[in-house]
Amino acid sequence: MDLKTLTQTASENAPEPEGLNDTERSLWLARAGRWDEAHDLCQTLHDPAGSWIHAWLHRQEGDYGNACYWYSRAGKPAADQDASLEEEWIEIAKALLD
Template sequence: PPAGISLGQQALWLVKAGRWDDSHDLCQDVPDPVGAWIHAYLHREEGDLGNASYWYHRAGKEVPETGVTLDDEWCQIATAIS
């Protein structure tokens, strides 16, 4: 990831770079709702909706509705933490 960006931004960068495991490891080091939201997103991406639901709850977020794509949600997170 580029230097000077937050841990949350690094986690988003890593997942877009195809480095899911690295993103997952990093978001666990973000001890706030942002880390939980990214963690939820990652588990939603892998299809583990039960685990994703847990992390959405920890983030204080609703599970995205059916029409919300992963790209839509990635952009929502990126905008929220920029």
């Protein structure tokens, strides 16, 4: 899965693409606005990728304190509270899809 396809399919509310691994699926669900499903899935990803997505989801939710915990679990610096969620999602997706 590449960034362009992942972004376009989620933005267009298309059916979930087949063959996504759990990291890709969690990113796709987050982008598609399916917060609960993305959150449930990233909680099962016991690796830095899952923690980074988890952090982003809590920042999107407005729970910055919880987001900071998950950034630390991911080994990433916490994003600024006012940073663009869109830009951060793209940063995460680029890093995890490479």
